[in-house]
Amino acid sequence: MSLLNVENKAYISIGYSSAHAWTPNSRQVDMSSTPSLPVEVIELIVFHLCHEETYLEADQYNSAEVDFLNQDAMINLLRLRLLNKGWASTIHRAVYGSLNLAFPYAEGFLNKLRCNNLAISEFCEVKGRSVKVLEVMPTYYEAYSTRLIVAFRFTLEVFFMDSLPNYIPYDLQMMEFPKLRVIRNIYVDGLIEHPDWFSWPMFRGVQILITQYHKGNSKWRKQFIEVLELPLPPGLKHMIFVVDKKYIIEDEVLTERLKTLGIGCHFKTRLSHYEILYNTRGVASEVNCNTCERHLYKACIDKEKKVPINASEKCVLTKSQV
Incomplete structure (x- = not known):
């Protein structure tokens, strides 16, 4: 050869x-x-x-x-x-698993679709769309975001909004989401207006909070400590801080503070939606990094078989710009 x-x-x-x-x-x-x-x-x-x-x-x-x-x-x-x-x-x-190929005109086509908020909302409201993971970046028109999120009220398990609690539409604050277990965000903002945001019915069943760890940011740390002084969801057991791959984080002060509240503190690199769902399937008490990485790799190795842990359950990820 x-x-x-x-x-x-x-x-x-x-x-x-x-x-x-x-x-x-x-x-x-x-x-x-x-x-x-x-x-x-x-x-x-x-x-x-x-x-x-x-x-x-x-x-x-x-x-x-x-x-x-x-x-x-x-x-x-x-x-x-x-x-x-x-x-x-x-x-x-x-x-092949690390490639995302698209037609040359696809970007412009997708940009046009993002503007059609009504069509997206109607699509999500079709009966039978059992969406478990929803990532929303709201715009000024709050009603569009509200309609979209409400459509998945009874199936949603993981919810992402980049800034909490200030971006949560008013109509959702007192609405219950019976299956919601994981909240993911990047920034914390609006604590003055909503000091009790974690006690809203929307977050009543939350067990895991995933947020960005802003290394060396004293303002972020002060804000986050303020969050811990507020009423927290009764079932909150774990906080996962997303860190850069370049850094090894050992924040003993934050870890001990959470430990006194009975909350586990974990530092991980960027999580895929597969890993996030995996952590909601009863293994959050361990948050086994190696197992998660191995699962993600198997999905990468065989892209044709990229399915959730429980293949019998339907899993759809929706990312919206409404």
Whole structure:
């Protein structure tokens, strides 16, 4: 089997009984017929390679967005396809899982759709749309957001709004959402106007709060401590702070403060909607980072089978700009 020469790189394929390599000085390498590594082992190796590679910055407002490998990382992974068929198949699925392709005119088309708030609301109100995760970025016209959110009142489990509580429409504040367990936000604003916001019926069943950790931001810390002084949902058990991959966070002061309130404190990198739903399925007490990452990788490895943990349940993610 002929292999292309690779500039300034040397790769090694390890089999059960031998190892083969190609370097910039070797134009061809004859790959013997020794057994290759099991597919499961190859997947684990690729998983760790993907985990160590660099990605383009993802949209923190959209948990459905797939992390996109940067160009150099993608080229390095694609070169590993030359090792054997097992590597080729695994690498292909892993790289494909990080791609989001669209037609050239798609962006303009989607921008037009975002303006049609009435059509979006009617679409969401169709009977049978069992939406569990909703991400909303409201505009000035509050009624559009209200109608959209109310449509999923009895099925919603995870709710995101970038700024809380000031962006919550007035009509929703005293409305109950029986299945709502997870709230996600980025900013806390409006505490002066709504000091009791966590005691609203809307948040009565909330068990997990996911928010951004603003490293070194004293104003954010002061505001968040103020939140902890206010009445909290009776079932709130965990707070997950989203941090940058570059930093290892150990905020002992915040952790101890939450511990006195009986609330678990966790620091994690960006969560996908799959991971958020996974944390609502009874494992939030552990918040096992490795399990979540492994689950996400399996979804990336086999994009065709990207389904929620419980495949029998319908899961639809809706991101709206109304």
